[in-house]
Amino acid sequence: MRLLLINPKFPESFWSFKWANTRILPNSRTGNPPLGLATLAALTPAHWDITIVDENVTSIPLEPAADVIGICGMAVQFERQKELITYYRSLGYFVVVGGSLVSLCPENYTDLADCVVAGEAEYIWPAFCKDFEAGHPQPFYQETGLVDLAASPVPRYDLLDIHQYRSMSMQFSRGCPFRCDFCDIIVMFGRKPRSKTLFQIGRELDRLRTLGIDSIFFVDDNLIGNTKAAKKLLQFLVDYQRRHHYTFSFGTEASINMAYDAELLALLRQANFGWVFIGIESPDESSLRETKKLQNLRQDLLTSLRAIYAQGIDIYGGFIVGFDHDTPAIFKKQFQFIVNSGIQMAMVGLLTAPPKTPLYQRLEQEGRLIPDVQHGDNTSLHTNVIPKRMTMDELIQGYRWLYENLVKDRFIARRIRSKLRFLARPDYSDKVAINGRMKTILNFLTYGIAPGGFPRLFHFLTTWPVLKPKLIPLVIQDWILGLSMRHFVEAHFKVSPRQAQNRLEKYQRQIGSIFKQYIDQRKLEISFNQIRNRAADLSFSVTGFLDRAFFKNAEKHLVKVLRKTSSSITLQFQVIQTNRIPQIKRLLNKLAKYGDRITISVDKTLLPYLEIDSSVFNLKLI
Numbered sequence: 001m002r003l004l005l006i007n008p009k010f011p012e013s014f015w016s017f018k019w020a021n022t023r024i025l026p027n028s029r030t031g032n033p034p035l036g037l038a039t040l041a042a043l044t045p046a047h048w049d050i051t052i053v054d055e056n057v058t059s060i061p062l063e064p065a066a067d068v069i070g071i072c073g074m075a076v077q078f079e080r081q082k083e084l085i086t087y088y089r090s091l092g093y094f095v096v097v098g099g100s101l102v103s104l105c106p107e108n109y110t111d112l113a114d115c116v117v118a119g120e121a122e123y124i125w126p127a128f129c130k131d132f133e134a135g136h137p138q139p140f141y142q143e144t145g146l147v148d149l150a151a152s153p154v155p156r157y158d159l160l161d162i163h164q165y166r167s168m169s170m171q172f173s174r175g176c177p178f179r180c181d182f183c184d185i186i187v188m189f190g191r192k193p194r195s196k197t198l199f200q201i202g203r204e205l206d207r208l209r210t211l212g213i214d215s216i217f218f219v220d221d222n223l224i225g226n227t228k229a230a231k232k233l234l235q236f237l238v239d240y241q242r243r244h245h246y247t248f249s250f251g252t253e254a255s256i257n258m259a260y261d262a263e264l265l266a267l268l269r270q271a272n273f274g275w276v277f278i279g280i281e282s283p284d285e286s287s288l289r290e291t292k293k294l295q296n297l298r299q300d301l302l303t304s305l306r307a308i309y310a311q312g313i314d315i316y317g318g319f320i321v322g323f324d325h326d327t328p329a330i331f332k333k334q335f336q337f338i339v340n341s342g343i344q345m346a347m348v349g350l351l352t353a354p355p356k357t358p359l360y361q362r363l364e365q366e367g368r369l370i371p372d373v374q375h376g377d378n379t380s381l382h383t384n385v386i387p388k389r390m391t392m393d394e395l396i397q398g399y400r401w402l403y404e405n406l407v408k409d410r411f412i413a414r415r416i417r418s419k420l421r422f423l424a425r426p427d428y429s430d431k432v433a434i435n436g437r438m439k440t441i442l443n444f445l446t447y448g449i450a451p452g453g454f455p456r457l458f459h460f461l462t463t464w465p466v467l468k469p470k471l472i473p474l475v476i477q478d479w480i481l482g483l484s485m486r487h488f489v490e491a492h493f494k495v496s497p498r499q500a501q502n503r504l505e506k507y508q509r510q511i512g513s514i515f516k517q518y519i520d521q522r523k524l525e526i527s528f529n530q531i532r533n534r535a536a537d538l539s540f541s542v543t544g545f546l547d548r549a550f551f552k553n554a555e556k557h558l559v560k561v562l563r564k565t566s567s568s569i570t571l572q573f574q575v576i577q578t579n580r581i582p583q584i585k586r587l588l589n590k591l592a593k594y595g596d597r598i599t600i601s602v603d604k605t606l607l608p609y610l611e612i613d614s615s616v617f618n619l620k621l622i
């Protein structure tokens with residue numbers, strides 16, 4: 001049996017840190033690998049031949065040699081997941097789907113795939129494999145109970161292209177004891193944390209060590225959900241690190257109550273946890289109470305964060321605006337808090353209600369849900385929640401204001417200085433090879449600091465940790481994060497959709513007159529579509545044979561549009577002249593830098609001629 005497992009491409013968001021990954025950090029294309037697929041591969045019968053394709057780093061195969069194709073996906077990947085399912089099924093492949101959105105909303109996939117696997121995979125995936133091999137797979141497998149994680153195997157890390165990722169992922173536990181009302185984790189995994197054994201963790205660490213990995217992200221929803229089990233894990237990690245000369249640096253997600261437990265904090269430090277992501281959500285007490293994030297109310301938030309900094313552990317923070325108690329005053333309050341907290345990796349999102357959560361149920365009863373708005377990326381400029389104490393327009397404008405200010409040079413610098421006041425020196429330095437580090441610094445100075453001129457250099461120098469030289473890598477990292485977010489904000493938030501549309505209309509008119517002869521000859525159609533709350537999309541449809549001069553001009557003008565607007569471009573090829581293929585490829589090469597804003601739509605019979613890399617461009621499969 002030949003099994004192909006695919007992780008669909010993510011749309012660009014804050015989380016992709018595209019500028020940092022493509023411009024600054026050498027040898028890295030994305031953050032984390034698809035751990036779920038590597039686990040699924042380990043649950044598959046040993047005699048099956050398995051390939052994993054992560055479309056975020058590799059192009060999907062157009063006609064793979066596979067007997068069954070498995071496609072996973074989170075809510076944010078749903079559109080791409082659907083496209084891939086439809087494409088492969090249209091070619092006659094048997095397609096099975098799974099992943100977190102399938103687990104939460106299996107009904108979304110009715111009639112979409114050949115088989116749906118919903119819920120934790122440890123028991124039901126082997127059942128599917130057995131049935132498939134016997135020739136009678138069921139259309140639906142659902143895990144209705146909770147899996148004992150002792151049954152979870154060591155993920156097949158060997159099937160991942162590990163050098164494409166900044167760190168590898170591991171999981172210790174599932175579930176979280178808290179009851180934040182917007183959280184779908186507790187809907188899927190329950191409120192009683194379950195964990196792997198320390199023996200399992202040891203085996204996974206051994207495997208990663210032999211693969212030469214030095215950075216690990218514990219992807220647990222809340223690593224300290226069961227504090228007792230977490231302490232045992234951390235003590236185990238401390239011993240492991242001592243035995244293996246501190247091979248790894250770790251990061252994880254955890255709740256803020258870690259700050260109330262000195263023993264836990266000390267263990268995190270000794271195990272070499274360099275950072276932790278915490279759902280802070282809001283500095284507003286009534287909003288925290290409203291959302292039932294009561295664990296954030298036990299102590300002043302800044303005091304808690306500083307207790308974590310005091311252990312040399314950096315903090316990434318999740319924030320939300322748009323709670324029922326939030327008025328337009330919340331944006332300034334969040335801004336002040338984030339600046340004072342020193343958190344550079346501040347992921348602020350609009351309140352969004354994932355299906356089946358208590359929040360969703362409440363808003364449904366109140367008639368305050370907007371249908372047809374996809375949840376999943378809460379850092380985009382839309383939400384399925386109708387705000388209560390401000391208009392949607394005020395919410396979007398306030399959100400944009402917040403980010404536009406946070407990513408200004410002086411506030412990137414202010415946050416670093418706020419952090420440096422409280423962040424202790426870490427015990428161990430990271431293991432990035434010296435030549436990798438030099439390259440990063442050179443790229444950072446050339447593409448990060450230099451374009452900002454003297455003012456940026458000045459702000460950068462105000463953050464130099466003269467008395468704590470061990471923190472220099474962290475300062476540079478924070479600048480890279482801040483500037484990467486700035487690039488995203490400039491591309492997606494800074495220009496209002498109305499301004500973007502006006503600009504694009506201007507270019508459309510210019511381009512229309514430049515390519516008039518082709519339009520008149522009905523070889524080319526140009527149009528544009530406004531996308532909700534986002535910049536417009538300029539669409540080129542090639543309907544006839546075009547000459548060499550067209551491609552030369554197109555190269556110049558399309559790059560100009562991409563450089564000067566935040567719009568996306570769709571290139572639709574209804575016909576392809578074989579003698580123009582070199583020109584088309586050259587055009588695509590020039591546009592690759594903006595690939596995430598370019599959708600290429602070609603009939604599947606023509607696709608093999610163009611060899612389009614779907615990890616670079618948005619490849620529409622029709």
Ligand code: SF4
Pocket residue numbers: 176177178179180183184185186221222255279
């Ligand atoms: S602490 Fe995090 S994982 Fe736990 S319920 Fe709240 S949002 Fe969900």
